[in-house]
Amino acid sequence: MQNIWYPWLNLTYKNIITNYQNKKLHHTILIESYNIQNTYKIIWAVIRWIFCNKKNGKKSCGKCTGCILIKTKNHPDFYILHSKNTNQIFEINKIRNIIKIIKNTAQQSHDKILWIPNYTSLTIFSINALLKIIEEPPKNTFFFIGNILYNKIHCTFKSRCVFYQIFTPNENIGLSWLKENTTIKKKNCLIALRINNYDPELAKNFIQKKNWIERIHFYEDITDAINKNNFLMLLPKLNTTDVLNKIYWIILLLWDSLKLKTNIFTYFINTDQIYLIQNISKKYSYITLNNILYSWIQCRYQLITIDNINYELLILQQLLKWQILKKR
Known part of the structure; x- marks a missing residue:
């Protein structure tokens, strides 16, 4: 588990710790974030703190027996539920075994914790099995669950949890x-x-990686295609494994051009491509820009959602649409 910490996680972390200190922490906590890794970091930090024997305010010492046992994932009162196997019977049996154990008295700590890293790994059967224990949890037992923001959650399960949400x-x-x-x-x-x-x-x-340089080169290719009025030049540039990224860059570029068209000068995304944005904005009417933007958004959506789609043909069609667009 990486120890990299982000300042935008502090509020949620401190809130959970404060509630625990005041004996007001709910027994089942579901933490949602735009990035599931954030939930790992917070839950892992909270668990380390709860089991720490020499707490320093809201920080764990990292050196005591409790901290070492958690670090090595060998603490007898700490359970992680991984549900990677698609066999539903196995998952239920695993949950039932953990539930049976967790009902016993804590061995080394005052508390017991079950961590479910990702809610989406649970089937409806495993959710129903968990409901039986979170509806009447054993004393001093806490359940921590991670989830991606806006993922659908079972209604009854949701009603048994306290939510913390982490936004960008x-x-x-x-x-x-x-x-x-x-x-x-x-x-x-x-x-x-x-x-x-x-x-x-x-x-x-x-x-810090090659995407930044690739984006700059790709926008240079788009500039060249516009100047020569030959968008088919972009076909080999889009016929790559990172095609979704490049289409996304096209969408952002067209979105900036549309904003300029309507005299919205704030929150440009590609502020290093003003000349290209101005060129596109001048070249096409508002309606044309709006249509081609929507067309690229639809193209990307199809590539993501339709299995075995002929993406080369789809991209060729998109470039031809751009090619035949009339100037303003």
Whole structure:
């Protein structure tokens, strides 16, 4: 388990710890985040703190017997429910075995904890099995469940939980974190944040890896295609394994051009591509831009949702649509 911590997780972490200290912590906690890794970090930190024998305020010491046992995942009062096997009977049996054990008195700690890293790994049968214990939980027993934001949750199960939701941090917090953890210019950090929907960790990976350079080269190819009015030049550039990324970059570019068309100058995403954005905005009417933007969005959706689709033909059709568009 990585120890990398993010400042936008502090509020949720402190809230859970405070409730525990005040003996007000609900027995079943479901933490939802835009990134499931965030739920791992918070739950793991809370579990370490609860089992720590030498707590320092809201921090665990990391050195006591409890901390060492948790670190090695050998604490007798800590259970992790992994449900990777698709065999539903096996999952139910595994849950029933854990439930049977967890009903016993804690062995080394005052508390017992069951951690379910990802709610989506549960079947309806395993959910029903869990409901029997979370409806009447044993004393000093806590259940922590991680989930992706907006994933559908079983209604009865949901009613038995207390929710904590972690959203992407605001732009200033994201920029501040990137400034502390990279050597990238603020302008480029802002672009990376907006491209990655304000997820700082994704932005950091994006800007430090080849995607950033590929994006710049791809926009140069688009500039060349517009100048020559030959969009079929882009076909080999899109006939790659990262086609979804490149279509996403096209969508963002067209979206910026549409915003410029309507005199919306704030929150441009591709602020390093103003010349290209201006060129596209001048070249096409609002209706044409809107239509081609929608067409690319639909194209990407089809590539994601339709199995065995002929993506080369689909992309060719998209480029031909762009090719025959009339100027304003």
